[in-house]
Amino acid sequence: GAGVSQSPSNKVTEKGKDVELRCDPISGHTALYWYRQSLGQGLEFLIYFQGNSAPDKSGLPSDRFSAERTGGSVSTLTIQRTQQEDSAVYLCASSSVPGLAGTQYFGPGTRLTVL
Amino acid sequence: KQEVTQIPAALSVPEGENLVLNCSFTDSAIYNLQWFRQDPGKGLTSLLLIQSSQREQTSGRLNASLDKSSGRSTLYIAASQPGDSATYLCAVMESIYNTDKLIFGTGTRLQVFP
Numbered sequence: 001g002a003g004v005s006q007s008p009s010n011k012v013t014e015k016g017k018d019v020e021l022r023c024d025p026i027s028g029h030t031a032l033y034w035y036r037q038s039l040g041q042g043l044e045f046l047i048y049f050q051g052n053s054a055p056d057k058s059g060l061p062s063d064r065f066s067a068e069r070t071g072g073s074v075s076t077l078t079i080q081r082t083q084q085e086d087s088a089v090y091l092c093a094s095s096s097v098p099g100l101a102g103t104q105y106f107g108p109g110t111r112l113t114v115l
Numbered sequence: 116k117q118e119v120t121q122i123p124a125a126l127s128v129p130e131g132e133n134l135v136l137n138c139s140f141t142d143s144a145i146y147n148l149q150w151f152r153q154d155p156g157k158g159l160t161s162l163l164l165i166q167s168s169q170r171e172q173t174s175g176r177l178n179a180s181l182d183k184s185s186g187r188s189t190l191y192i193a194a195s196q197p198g199d200s201a202t203y204l205c206a207v208m209e210s211i212y213n214t215d216k217l218i219f220g221t222g223t224r225l226q227v228f229p
Contacts (some may be wrong), residue, residue, distance in 0.1 A: 004158075010184050031215060032175075033215065033216065033217075035217075035219075042219055042220075042221055043204065043206075043219040043220070044219070045216035045217065045218070048215055050218055053130070056215075056216070058216075059216065069229075074185050079130070090161065091158060093159075095215070103149065103161045103164050104149075104153075104161065104215075104217065105161065106158040106159035106161075108156065108157055108158040
């Protein structure tokens with residue numbers, strides 16, 4: 001079946017603008033994760049959604065970052081007032097097994113460049 | 116704070132060689148460890164997942180071992196091929212905080228030349 005999809009694949013924006021990144025998880029997967037991969041920091045966790053539970057937002061780097069997941073499926077990561085240090089590849093993953101045992105399946109990522 | 120390190124950072128070998136990629140983690144209280152492959156522009160592909168109660172997992176030419184007490188995992192690639200060229204990442208899932216987040220290593224960039 002279809003894997004995790006993300007859009008756009010590339011996004012170039014000017015400093016100070018807001019951006020929205022979209023993730024479509026694998027159908028039926030209840031867990032969804034956002035990660036960020038940047039040159040200086042490697043791959044780091046941002047936020048985790050599991051079903052109807054409150055999301056784990058512990059990885060969000062600042063209050064300019066927010067995410068929502070509508071209807072338990074599609075998720076949107078929003079970055080307000082973008083800064084150059086926000087430039088990175090943003091990866092989304094989903095898992096069918098909640099809890100601590102499931103393989104996470106990753107999307108191709110969105111490359112964000114803030115000028 | 117959990118830290119995951121991978122050695123070597125980069126590796127270039129001729130086709131046919133057997134390879135060992137190393138991953139170490141500082142806190143042994145993990146729930147599982149995963150090895151991923153990352154190709155440019157294609158996100159991450161899960162290769163092997165080892166639960167903390169397991170010692171190894173095998174898939175085709177890949178074999179991953181886990182020594183939780185010493186905080187180490189190795190990924191063994193047999194008879195390497197040019198198609199194995201990619202960045203390999205290990206990631207641990209911690210059991211302390213009851214969350215599913217993965218802590219990733221720094222990666223090993225592998226190039227296999229014909």
